[in-house]
Amino acid sequence: MRIGFNARLGVAGWGIAFAVPALVYIMLFQLYPILFSFYISLHDYDLLSDPVFVGFKHFANLASDRAFLASARITIFYVAYTIGPVLLLSFAIAWALTRVQLSRPYWQTLLFIPSVLPIVSVALVWKLMFNFPGPINATLRGLGFDPLPWLTYGAYAPWALVIMSWWHATSYYMIIFLAGFLSIPKDYYEAAAIDGASGLQVLRFVTLPAMRPTIALVLVLSTVNGLKTFAFQQIVTDGGPASATQIMTLLIYKTSFSYLDMGRASTYSVVLFIGIFAISLLQIWLMRDRHD
Amino acid sequence: MLKIRSAICSGVLSAAALIAAASTAFAVELTFWHHTYPPARTFIEKKAAEFTAQHPDITIRLHDDPHGDYEVKLLSAIAAGNAPDIVNVLDYLFPQYGKRGILAEVDLSAFGVKSAAALEALYQPKALSGLTIDGKILGVPEEFNTLALFINKAHFKEIGLDATDPATWPKSWNDLFSLASKLQKPDNSRVGFNWVWNLDPYWYAQQYWPILTQYGCEVVDASGKAAINSDACVKAFSETWKVLIDKKLGGPELATVNPVNALQDFSEGRQSMAIAGIWAPPLYSDAVKAEYVVAPLPQFDPANPKTLLNSYALAVTAGSKHKKEAFQFLSFLTTDSDGYLATTGYVTGRTGWADTKVAKETRGSAIFAEGQKHGSFVWRSPTWSEEGTAIKNAIEQFAQGVPVKQALDQAAADINSIRQR
Amino acid sequence: MTERLFHRLAAWSLLAFATFLTLYPVAWMLSASLKSSGEIFTTSTFHLGSRGFGNYLSAFGERPFFIYLLNSVAAASVSVIITVVLGVLAGYSFAKFRYRLAPLFWLVVLISVMIPLEAIVIPLFLEVHAFGWTNTYAGLILPTAFNVVGIFIFRQAIISIPDAYIEAARIDGASELKILRLVVLPMVLPSAVVVAVLTFNLAWNSYLWPLIVTSDDLMRTLPLGMAAFQAGFDTKYGEVMAVSVFGALPTAVFFLMLQRYFVEGAVASGVK
Numbered sequence: 015m016r017i018g019f020n021a022r023l024g025v026a027g028w029g030i031a032f033a034v035p036a037l038v039y040i041m042l043f044q045l046y047p048i049l050f051s052f053y054i055s056l057h058d059y060d061l062l063s064d065p066v067f068v069g070f071k072h073f074a075n076l077a078s079d080r081a082f083l084a085s086a087r088i089t090i091f092y093v094a095y096t097i098g099p100v101l102l103l104s105f106a107i108a109w110a111l112t113r114v115q116l117s118r119p120y121w122q123t124l125l126f127i128p129s130v131l132p133i134v135s136v137a138l139v140w141k142l143m144f145n146f147p148g149p150i151n152a153t154l155r156g157l158g159f160d161p162l163p164w165l166t167y168g169a170y171a172p173w174a175l176v177i178m179s180w181w182h183a184t185s186y187y188m189i190i191f192l193a194g195f196l197s198i199p200k201d202y203y204e205a206a207a208i209d210g211a212s213g214l215q216v217l218r219f220v221t222l223p224a225m226r227p228t229i230a231l232v233l234v235l236s237t238v239n240g241l242k243t244f245a246f247q248q249i250v251t252d253g254g255p256a257s258a259t260q261i262m263t264l265l266i267y268k269t270s271f272s273y274l275d276m277g278r279a280s281t282y283s284v285v286l287f288i289g290i291f292a293i294s295l296l297q298i299w300l301m302r303d304r305h306d
Numbered sequence: 307m308l309k310i311r312s313a314i315c316s317g318v319l320s321a322a323a324l325i326a327a328a329s330t331a332f333a334v335e336l337t338f339w340h341h342t343y344p345p346a347r348t349f350i351e352k353k354a355a356e357f358t359a360q361h362p363d364i365t366i367r368l369h370d371d372p373h374g375d376y377e378v379k380l381l382s383a384i385a386a387g388n389a390p391d392i393v394n395v396l397d398y399l400f401p402q403y404g405k406r407g408i409l410a411e412v413d414l415s416a417f418g419v420k421s422a423a424a425l426e427a428l429y430q431p432k433a434l435s436g437l438t439i440d441g442k443i444l445g446v447p448e449e450f451n452t453l454a455l456f457i458n459k460a461h462f463k464e465i466g467l468d469a470t471d472p473a474t475w476p477k478s479w480n481d482l483f484s485l486a487s488k489l490q491k492p493d494n495s496r497v498g499f500n501w502v503w504n505l506d507p508y509w510y511a512q513q514y515w516p517i518l519t520q521y522g523c524e525v526v527d528a529s530g531k532a533a534i535n536s537d538a539c540v541k542a543f544s545e546t547w548k549v550l551i552d553k554k555l556g557g558p559e560l561a562t563v564n565p566v567n568a569l570q571d572f573s574e575g576r577q578s579m580a581i582a583g584i585w586a587p588p589l590y591s592d593a594v595k596a597e598y599v600v601a602p603l604p605q606f607d608p609a610n611p612k613t614l615l616n617s618y619a620l621a622v623t624a625g626s627k628h629k630k631e632a633f634q635f636l637s638f639l640t641t642d643s644d645g646y647l648a649t650t651g652y653v654t655g656r657t658g659w660a661d662t663k664v665a666k667e668t669r670g671s672a673i674f675a676e677g678q679k680h681g682s683f684v685w686r687s688p689t690w691s692e693e694g695t696a697i698k699n700a701i702e703q704f705a706q707g708v709p710v711k712q713a714l715d716q717a718a719a720d721i722n723s724i725r726q727r
Numbered sequence: 728m729t730e731r732l733f734h735r736l737a738a739w740s741l742l743a744f745a746t747f748l749t750l751y752p753v754a755w756m757l758s759a760s761l762k763s764s765g766e767i768f769t770t771s772t773f774h775l776g777s778r779g780f781g782n783y784l785s786a787f788g789e790r791p792f793f794i795y796l797l798n799s800v801a802a803a804s805v806s807v808i809i810t811v812v813l814g815v816l817a818g819y820s821f822a823k824f825r826y827r828l829a830p831l832f833w834l835v836v837l838i839s840v841m842i843p844l845e846a847i848v849i850p851l852f853l854e855v856h857a858f859g860w861t862n863t864y865a866g867l868i869l870p871t872a873f874n875v876v877g878i879f880i881f882r883q884a885i886i887s888i889p890d891a892y893i894e895a896a897r898i899d900g901a902s903e904l905k906i907l908r909l910v911v912l913p914m915v916l917p918s919a920v921v922v923a924v925l926t927f928n929l930a931w932n933s934y935l936w937p938l939i940v941t942s943d944d945l946m947r948t949l950p951l952g953m954a955a956f957q958a959g960f961d962t963k964y965g966e967v968m969a970v971s972v973f974g975a976l977p978t979a980v981f982f983l984m985l986q987r988y989f990v991e992g993a994v995a996s997g998v999k
Contacts (some may be wrong), residue, residue: 021528028903033832036817036878039809043851044839044868050850060781060942061385061849062406072803080720107745113738121742123986125749128979132571134973135949142748142964147494147768149755166503166558167706173789185749189989213730242843243426245934255558256702257695263845267935271378272691273318290841339942342958344789369942370959371951382939383850386856420876495769562768574764 046066049289062274072281082282084257085265091172092261093240096179100236101229103184109221122192128185137249141165141179144250168258171251175259178246180212183239186233194228195221230301234294241290262286323413334364334529334628336635337390339380347589349649353639355684356605359495359639364631366392374506384408384623391626395422395445397436397683398508398690404439405688406501409621412443416633430642433655443620446640450655451583452613452677453512454670455482457593459490461496461578474600477608479517484577486555489578492659500556501547501570502707507694508684509568510701513581516614517546518607521602525685525697525721532721534697535714542711543607543701552706558705584614585651600670602677615681617631617655647671689724696720729745737851760968767964782969786956792973794945795952795953798930800977801864802948806872806930807923813873814922819911823893839875842933852939866940867948871933883912885916886989931978949974 024237055072057248059065076082090229107125111118128136143149144164151161200301202224220231247253253260260268262282271280323497338354340346347370354366369390371379377399383389403409412425419425419694422443426434437445455476459469465488468476472533476482486498502509512680518525521542550556562570572580573590581603582587587595605611620640622632640646643654644664653659653674660666660675687693700717745831755772760783762776770776786792787803844851849948851870854863860866888911896906947955953970 023830025897025903026824026826029820029826029832030828031827032816032820032824032907035846036813036873036875037832037835039813039873040835040839040840040875043849043873044842047847047850047854048730048838048842050853051847060406060410061381103745106741110738110741113802114742118465118986121746123983124746125734125742126982126986127753127979128749130928130975131753132950132953132971132974132978138967138971139752139759142759142968143752143755144799145562145768149772163559166702168702180754181748182807184745192714201780202476213734220789234322238841240840244843244845245932248881248948252504252506254698254702255706256699263843266843268383268695271381272695273689274691277847280846287846290843291838292836294841299728303852337942342955369944370936370955372954375954377940378935379939379942382849382852383861383942386861388854388856388861 048283051280051283051287054276056283057277059276059280060274061270061276064275071279075278076281076285081257081260081265082266085260085262085282088172088258088260089241089262092176092179092243095173095231096183096240097236099180100183100187101232102217103180104187104232105191105229107184107188108195111188112193112195122189124295125188126185128182129189132251133245136178136182140174140181140246141250144174144178165251166255168255171255171259175246175250178250179243180239182246183236185268189234190232190235191225191228196223198224202281226301230298233301234297237293237297238290240284241293308664321516325349331418334395334631336364336366336392336632338392338635339376339390340367340370340394341396342372345371345519346549346649346652348487349645350487350639352399352649353642355634357635357638359636361631361705363634366624366635371631384625388567388626389623390505391622391628392692393621393623394448395614395621396508397618398511398694400437400445400617400619401686402688402690403621404437404444407669408461409444409622410624410626410629412446413622413633416630417446417637428656429653430616430659430678431659432678432681433578433617436615436686437619437621445619446465446636448640448646449583449585449616449618450615450675450678451653452681453516453581453583453616454677455599455603456572456580456582456586457576457599458572458578458597460597461575463491463543469599469601472601476579476604479549479604479606483553483555484547486579487553488548493577494560494605495561496555497571497577498560499550500571500577501550501581503538503561505568507691507698508700511684511694512614512616513702514547514697516603516612517542517606519612519682521545524691526687526725530725532693532718532725533722534700535711540711540714543704543714547701548704552666558702584653584668584670587669588651598669600673602673611677611680613681614676615683617683618652632725684693692724693721696724756968756971759965760972761967764963764965776965777991778965782963782965783973785963786966786970786973790952791945792949792952792954792956792970795947795949795979798867798946798975799949802868802872802933802937803927803930805868806874809869809872809928810874810877810926811919811922814877814881815915815919816907816911817878817882818915819885819907821882822877823888823890836878837873844871848935848939849937855940860941861943862946864946867946868935870940871936874922874929877922877926879919880916880925884915888914917988920985924985924989927981928978931941938940 032072033235054065056067058068111122130298146161146163146166150164154161162170164170198221202220204272205218206220242263244267245260247259247261247264248267251259253264263286266279266282266286269282270277307708338350340350347368350368354368355607358365370376377396380393394410401628414420414422417425417428419428425443429447433447433450434443437443437447455529457469462469462474468562474636476485482499489498490496501513518539521538523532523536523539523542533539562576567573567589569580569582571590573593573594575594587598590598601609603613620636622629622636626632640654640656643656643659644662646652646654647659647668648664660671665671696717700713701711703716732746738885751772758772758775759767761769761778761780762780766776817836819828853862855866855870859864892910893906896910901909932950933948933952937951941947942949953974957967
C-alpha cells in the first residue's frame with residue numbers, strides 16, 4: 015500500500031526530484047554508453063580510424079560466427095550449471111543457520127569469507143589449486159582417483175570454473191536467503207506445529223511459499239551475475255584451452271582489444287545485453303506471485 | 307558522433323595545453339608507455355635522467371603496465387586521441403598499428419643520418435625490415451631478438467653429459483626429444499623439455515614459427531589463403547609438438563601454470579631445456595642463473611638452419627606534439643646498446659652489438675648473433691591476433707588428442723573466414 | 728522432539744562441512760603465502776613453509792602497496808557514499824511516491840543492473856576522456872562508483888515503513904527533506920550497512936576501469952598493483968599469495984566490524 019491519495023503536485027515533484035540524481039548518474043555512465051554500443055554495432059570500427067556505417071551486417075553474420083556460437087553455448091553451460099547448485103547450497107546452508115541460535119554469528123562470518131576476498135585473489139588461488147600437481151589432484155589421488163587435467167582439457171576446464179563459482183557465489187546468496195528465512199513471521203510455524211505438520215510438510219506449505227520472493231530475487235540476481243562473469247575466466251584460463259571457457263564477456267573483451275573489431279564486439283554486447291534482459295524478464299514473470 | 311566527441315576532446319585539450327604553456331614556458335614533457343619489465347624501467351629511467359641533464363627543458367614520464375593490460379590501455383588512449391608520445395609496440399602488433407597510421411615516420415635527423423639507407427646501416431640486416439610499413443620506417447628496435455636453446459648444465463651432468471661441450475647439444479628435434487626422455491624424472495618432478503603452454507598466441511608462435519619455416523610450411527600462401535593445414539605443416543607439428551605430448555615428455559599438464567612467465571619451470575630448475583631469447587636470464591632464479599648454457603636452436607636440417615626474428619619496437623605516435631624531441635630521446639636511448647644489454651638483456655640490433663666487451667661477457671651472445679642471420683619474422687597480417695589465436699587453438703586441440711590434421715583444418719577454416727570478413 | 732533434535736544435528740553437520748569446504752582454499756592461500764615457490768606444490772596445506780613473512784616483506788619492497796591500498800580505500804569509500812546517498816533518495820522515491828514517470832524510471836534502473844562493464848568500457852572511456860577526466864581521481868572513481876543494487880535494497884527497506892508515519896509528519900507540516908531526514912533515514916540505517924558492505928566489496932574488485940583510466944603508478948588501485956607485481960620477472964607464487972592475503976584484509980576487517988549489523992540489516996531491509 016502506498017500513499018495513493020497523495021496526488022498533490024508538490025509531493026510528486028519531490029518524488030521525481032529524489033529519483034533524478036540516481037537517474038542522471040545511470041544515464042550518464044551506463045545508459046549513454048550502452049546506446050553508444052548500439053550505434054557502434056552498426057559500424058565497422060577499429061578504434062584507430064573513423065567508423066564506417068555497415069547497417070546490420072554484424073548481426074547478420076552472427077549465425078555463421080563460430081566463435082560467437084561456441085561462446086554462447088559456453089556461457090549458457092556456465093550459468094546453468096552454476097546457479098542450480100548455488101541456489102540449493104545457499105538455501106540449505108541458510109536453513110541450517112536458522113536452526114542454530116547462539117553460534118550463528120560465528121558460522122555466518124566464516125561462511126561469508128569467500129564474498130569478502132578480492133576476486134583476483136580468489137581466481138589466483140583456484141588457478142593454483144587446479145594446477146595439475148596441485149592440491150585438488152593430490153586430494154583425488156589420496157581418495158584413490160586419477161588426477162585430472164583440470165585447466166588443460168576442454169572437457170574439464172568449464173567444470174573447474176563452475177566448481178570454483180559454486181564456492182564463491184554460495185556465500186553471497188546464503189546471506190540473502192538467511193535474511194529471507196529470518197523475516198518469515200514465527201506464528202506461521204507455530205500454526206503449522208499446532209496442526210501437527212511434519213518437517214517436509216512445513217517446508218512444502220509454509221517455508222517455500224513464504225520464501226518465494228527471496229528465491230525469485232536470488233534466481234534473477236545469480237543469473238544476471240553469472241551472465242556478467244568475466245574475471246574468473248580471464249584470470250584462470252584466459253578462455254582456454256582451445257577457447258573452451260571463452261565466456262561471452264571475455265569474447266567481447268578480446269574482440270575489442272585484441273582483434274580491434276569494435277563493430278563486432280559491440281554486436282556481441284548488444285546481444286548479451288538483450289539476452290540478460292529477456293532471461294530476467296522471463297524469470298520475473300515465471301516467479302510472479304499469482305495471488306496478486 | 308565520434309567527430310563531435312573529438313571536437314569536445316580537442317577543445318578541452320587545447321584549453322589545458324594553453325594553461326600548461328602559459329605556466330611552464332617551453333618545457334616539454336614526453337610521456338613514454340612501456341610494458342612491465344622491471345630491468346627496462348630501471349634502465350630507461352636512468353637514461354631519461356641523463357637526457358634531461360643534457361636538455362633541461364625536456365623531461366620524460368615513464369608508465370608501465372603488464373602485457374595484455376598494456377595493449378588494452380594503449381588502444382583506449384589512442385581511440386580517445388590521447389596517446390602517449392613514445393610507445394613500445396610488440397612485434398606482431400606493429401603492422402596492426404602501422405597500417406592504421408598511428409605511428410610517426412622516424413625523424414632521420416634525430417638519429418644523425420640523412421637517408422633511410424643510412425639509418426638501416428646503423429642496424430643489423432633485416433632489423434628494420436619488420437618495422438617498415440609501406441616503405442616508411444615507423445620505429446626502431448628496442449629488442450631485436452632470435453631464439454636459442456637454454457640448457458641447465460647441472461641436469462646434464464646428472465645423466466653424465468657435459469653441457470659446455472657443443473658435441474652434447476641436440477642438433478635435431480629428435481635429438482632434443484631423446485635427451486628430454488633421459489632427463490625426465492619418473493615422478494615428473496622434472497621434465498627434460500616443454501613447449502610454452504597457457505600463454506598468449508604470440509608466445510606459441512615464437513616457438514612454432516622456426517619449426518614451420520624449417521619444414522617449409524606457410525601459414526598463409528602467396529594468394530592470401532590459409533595454408534596451415536598443408537602436408538608440410540601437418541608434418542611439422544606432428545614431428546615436433548605432437549611427439550613430445552605423445553611420448554608424455556611434455557605437454558600442458560607437465561607445465562606449471564603462470565600467466566606471464568613461460569619459463570617458470572626452467573627458471574626454477576624443474577625443466578632441463580627451454581627455448582628462449584637472450585632476454586630470458588634475468589627471469590631465472592639465482593640457482594639456474596649459475597647453471598645455464600646457451601646452444602643453437604635444434605633444426606630439421608642442421609645444414610640449412612632457420613630461426614625466428616622478433617622485434618620489439620619503440621615508436622613515436624603520429625598524434626604526438628613533440629615528435630622531434632621524442633625521436634631525439636629514442637636515438638639517445640637506443641644508442642646505448644651496451645647499457646641495454648647489461649641492464650635488461652635486450653639486444654638493440656645495432657650493427658656490431660655482439661662485438662663489444664659487454665656482449666662478449668654475455669653468455670651465448672655469439673650464438674644469438676649467429677642465429678639472427680638465419681631468422682625470419684612471423685607472418686605479417688593486420689588480423690594477426692585472431693589468426694594466431696586460431697593456431698593456438700589448434701595446438702591446444704591436438705594436445706588433447708584431436709588429430710593434428712583435423713585441428714589444423716579447423717584453424718585454416720578460421721583463418722580464411724577472418725580474412726574474408 | 729526427536730525430529731527437532733534430528734534437524735539440529737543435520738544443521739550442525741551441514742554447517743561444519745560447508746565451513747570446512749569454505750575455509751580450505753583460504754587456509755591453502757594463507758599457508759602458500761608463507762612458502763617458497765618450490766614448497767607450494769610439494770608440501771601439504773598444513774605445512775607452514777620456510778619463508779615466514781619473507782614473501783610479504785619482499786613483495787612490499789618491490790611495489791608501493793600501501794599507496795595502492797590508500798587509493799583503493801579512497802575509491803571504495805567514495806563509492807559507498809555515493810551509492811548510499813543516491814540509493815536512499817531513489818529508493819525513497821520508488822517506494823513511497825507515485826508519479827507518471829515512475830515506471831519508466833524503474834525500467835531504467837532495471838536495465839542498468841544488466842549492463843556488463845566489458846560491453847560499455849570503450850564508449851565510457853571516450854566519454855570520460857571528453858570530460859578531461861583521464862588519469863584523475865574523478866575519472867578513476869566516479870564513473871563506476873554507483874552500485875545500482877543499492878536502490879533495490881533501500882526501496883525494499885523503505886516500503887516496510889508504514890505510510891502513516893510519513894503522512895503524520897506531512898500533516899504536521901514537515902518539509903519533504905525533513906521527513907526524509909527524521910522519519911526515513913533512521914529506519915534504513917541497518918540497510919545502509921548491507922549496501923555499504925556490498926558496494927565496498929564491488930569497488931574493491933574493480934579492475935578493468937582503473938586500468939584504462941589511470942596512467943600514473945601512484946594512482947593505481949590494489950588489484951592493478953597486484954597484476955603489475957605479478958608481471959614482474961621471476962614470479963614467486965608465495966609472494967603473489969602474500970599480496971592476495973594483504974588485499975583481502977581491508978574488506979575482511981570492514982566486514983567483521985559491520986557483520987553484527989549485517990544480517991539484521993538484511994532482514995530489516997526486507998530483502999525478500
